[in-house]
Amino acid sequence: MSNWPSPDRFDPQPTLRGELVHLRPLREGDYDALHAVGSDPLIWEQHPDRNRHEPEVFRAFFREAIERGGALAVLDAASGEMIGSSRYHDYDGARSAVEIGWTFLARRYWGGRYNGEMKQLMMVHAFRYVDHVLFVIGPENRRSRRAVEKIGGTFVEMRSTEGGERCVYRISAASGPPLARSSP
DSSP, rough: OOOOOOOOOOOSSEEOSSSSSEEEEOOGHHHHHHHHHHTOGGGGTSOOOOTTSSSHHHHHHHHHHHHOEEEEEEEETTTTTEEEEEEEEEETTTEEEEEEEEEOOOGGOOOHHHHHHOOOOOOOHHHHTTSEEEEOTTOOOOOHHOOOOOHEEEEEEEETTEEEEEEEEEEETSSSHHHHSSOO
């Protein structure tokens, strides 16, 4: 179950609106639309969980997202269509940090603009509460690592997790991209 702080300290499921994407709390009823996006095996080819496109594996991924909280549905702002999801995770008030991860988008939205705006919106929100945003990525996931570097992420360390070694990137409010430093 979720162990998030009270919303006055950090809201893990905000509604965020940009020009390209809208983010809102992920709901139980989103499963079919999100699975339709996540059933593409090419989305997961560099991911540590390469079989996440399989129905039973995706169902466990979705269930965990709902139960832990912090999960956001990503919608195309123009059409309202489900195009992916992302998540806030592991809020740490003492270290003034939160992780952004479990992000995926339909392939036709790859290339930076949509992912960049989504991450910017999430960072602007997070930086209202914390000083650092972390991204924890599988070492072989070159696509995600490049995307995080493109938005200003700096490699910090390798971390051992339940799922194996992960690369940790950080963006700090003081040195993050200009949009992330602005107020929401």
